[in-house]
Every structure is written in structure tokens, then in C-alpha cells.
Amino acid sequence: MEVTRLSSKGQVIIPKALRAAHHWEAGQELIAIDVGDGILLKPKKPFPETTLAEIAGCLNYRGKPKSLEELEVAIGTGGMEQWHDCG
Numbered sequence: 001m002e003v004t005r006l007s008s009k010g011q012v013i014i015p016k017a018l019r020a021a022h023h024w025e026a027g028q029e030l031i032a033i034d035v036g037d038g039i040l041l042k043p044k045k046p047f048p049e050t051t052l053a054e055i056a057g058c059l060n061y062r063g064k065p066k067s068l069e070e071l072e073v074a075i076g077t078g079g080m081e082q083w084h085d086c087g
Contacts, residue, residue: 014041 002015013026022043029044041077066074 002018004013006012008055019025024043030041031044033040033042
């Protein structure tokens, strides 16, 4: 456990051992998440999150579109395979 202090300007120094362990360099952008009894700091991802609709145009699928029923069967099969792998 590392101890740090909040400055009068609201700044906190992340101890060197923690910065090194997470490979955080000066200028690293962090996201602060309120978790109730504290704050979780996570590195900001270099690219913004996207939705499937935003990138679907780059997916190359040739063939007859799958029906909703076919998709549900495939999802169910994949879920069962993963469930069996956990046991």
C-alpha cells in the first residue's frame, strides 16, 4: 500500500512504484471513476470507443445474410461451448 497526499490545488502524486508498474509516463491521461468510497483511476484509451454501426461498413462478409433465428442458435452454441470450457 502506498500513501499520498491531496494538495491545496487538488493534485495527487501517484507513487513512482505504481506509475512504473502500470507504465504510466508524464502526460498520461487518466479517467477518474467514482466508486462510492473512493476513486478508481484508469488510463484513457488512445482511441474513442465505437459502436458496431460505426464500423460495420469495414466488415467484408459475402454471402446470404443470416436470419435472426440462425444468429440466436449460433450465440447459444457459442455460450454453451464457453460454459463447458469453464468446468
